[in-house]
Amino acid sequence: MRRKLGAGALFVDVLFLLAIFIALFFRGATSDVFWYPIALAFIFILVLCLVFWDLNLLPAPQLSGLEPYLLIWMGILILSALLSAHRWQTIPALERVIVALMVFYLSLWLFPSRSERKLLIWSLFAMPVLISFIGLLAYFSESELFFPIPENFILVRGTLVNHNNFAGLVLLGSFLGLGLLFGMESKRQTLATEDWAKRILLLLPLLILILALGFSLSRSGWLCFLFALLPFLLWLWLSRSKEKTRRYIQTSLAFLILASILLVIMEKGAIRKRAKTIEEFFKEPQTGLTVAGRIKIWKSAILMIQDHPFFGIGPGTYWIEYPKYRQKGELHGVRHAHNDLLELCAETGLFSTAIFIILAVKAVSLIRRNYKKTPSPRERRICLGIIFGIIAFFVQDLVDFHFHIPGLVYYFLALVGFLFKPKR
Numbered sequence: 083m084r085r086k087l088g089a090g091a092l093f094v095d096v097l098f099l100l101a102i103f104i105a106l107f108f109r110g111a112t113s114d115v116f117w118y119p120i121a122l123a124f125i126f127i128l129v130l131c132l133v134f135w136d137l138n139l140l141p142a143p144q145l146s147g148l149e150p151y152l153l154i155w156m157g158i159l160i161l162s163a164l165l166s167a168h169r170w171q172t173i174p175a176l177e178r179v180i181v182a183l184m185v186f187y188l189s190l191w192l193f194p195s196r197s198e199r200k201l202l203i204w205s206l207f208a209m210p211v212l213i214s215f216i217g218l219l220a221y222f223s224e225s226e227l228f229f230p231i232p233e234n235f236i237l238v239r240g241t242l243v244n245h246n247n248f249a250g251l252v253l254l255g256s257f258l259g260l261g262l263l264f265g266m267e268s269k270r271q272t273l274a275t276e277d278w279a280k281r282i283l284l285l286l287p288l289l290i291l292i293l294a295l296g297f298s299l300s301r302s303g304w305l306c307f308l309f310a311l312l313p314f315l316l317w318l319w320l321s322r323s324k325e326k327t328r329r330y331i332q333t334s335l336a337f338l339i340l341a342s343i344l345l346v347i348m349e350k351g352a353i354r355k356r357a358k359t360i361e362e363f364f365k366e367p368q369t370g371l372t373v374a375g376r377i378k379i380w381k382s383a384i385l386m387i388q389d390h391p392f393f394g395i396g397p398g399t400y401w402i403e404y405p406k407y408r409q410k411g412e413l414h415g416v417r418h419a420h421n422d423l424l425e426l427c428a429e430t431g432l433f434s435t436a437i438f439i440i441l442a443v444k445a446v447s448l449i450r451r452n453y454k455k456t457p458s459p460r461e462r463r464i465c466l467g468i469i470f471g472i473i474a475f476f477v478q479d480l481v482d483f484h485f486h487i488p489g490l491v492y493y494f495l496a497l498v499g500f501l502f503k504p505k506r
Contacts, residue, residue, distance in 0.1 A: 166396025261467020
């Protein structure tokens with residue numbers, strides 16, 4: 083039935099991917115003006131799925147294996163909201179969590195076949211490439227393009243407002259691209275020159291991503307890219323034959339050298355100035371918000387946890403309570419704690435954070451099991467790229483707030499959905 087009536091299923095797949103891209107394009111859907119229409123779009127897609135399931139146009143929905151943990155975690159979030167002194171202000175945060183869960187399950191249900199999974203993964207790779215290209219175009223033309231793209235004059239931030247969040251998107255897209263590059267399989271009837279031509283064509287969008295990451299001037303993004311790239315190459319070295327590994331390493335090194343040369347040639351002095359401040363990134367906040375500045379913000383969040391240890395101050399209410407706990411002389415951290423795990427603990431308490439960590443560990447276990455069972459070497463390498471991109475994403479999130487950008491969250495969850503092999 084799925085093959086005979088694939089047009090309707092394809093329509094829903096495309097609609098889902100388009101909603102994710104629009105959420106990224108409209109400044110990450112951080113503003114309610116952008117977010118509510120996108121949330122309604124995901125609800126509409128879910129309703130379409132319900133209708134299609136009733137008509138047997140889609141396979142039956144499947145479980146991820148995380149449901150008990152998700153139910154307990156959501157129950158604690160709701161209880162935290164009910165017990166909060168800012169009860170009504172917690173509603174938007176709960177709404178965003180619910181829509182994010184919808185996106186996660188839609189990513190599991192809508193792409194069961196091999197062709198649909200290809201559509202999903204190539205679309206997810208194209209999104210950060212296009213957004214990075216827009217940012218680079220605005221940066222080098224030194225012109226404001228059009229609404230809603232923010233200005234990209236001083237640094238590249240694509241269509242997102244914060245350059246560090248943009249770097250998080252590029253990290254996910256870059257390692258996905260590396261997985262696609264190393265997942266290319268040579269066919270017997272294909273000439274070697276054709277295989278290399280395909281790889282070179284894939285290197286071009288990867289080059290756009292690396293250039294955008296460089297010109298984002300995100301020091302945390304640079305460090306996290308290197309932090310994940312080295313073990314990624316080491317994993318390839320240990321898991322593949324010597325001949326293929328040598329080819330992969332040579333390709334990676336040649337690509338990185340080319341990207342570095344282009345960055346040096348094209349840069350306007352901004353990258354060198356920013357690179358000189360990497361050491362200061364860990365010191366006193368003389369070059370913007372550094373690690374030292376973030377530590378002051380974290381101390382404020384820890385004080386919130388000490389005062390509200392069990393159920394927190396309420397989901398999404400950090401910005402309301404922060405002025406009471408602000409460290410003397412600290413001007414940042416008004417909206418977010420720049421560490422999402424710490425902010426989650428401050429807002430929803432220790433119980434919620436403990437369940438969330440257990441949920442994450444269980445998700446890692448399921449992904450690891452599914453990775454081992456994946457028969458296709460090509461898909462295994464794609465999954466490997468996604469996994470290391472997620473590692474870089476999480477490490478950067480320890481000093482940023484990626485999970486408060488709805489568009490970025492939806493993109494992240496779509497990648498996680500690709501890693502899952504759901505069960506009936």
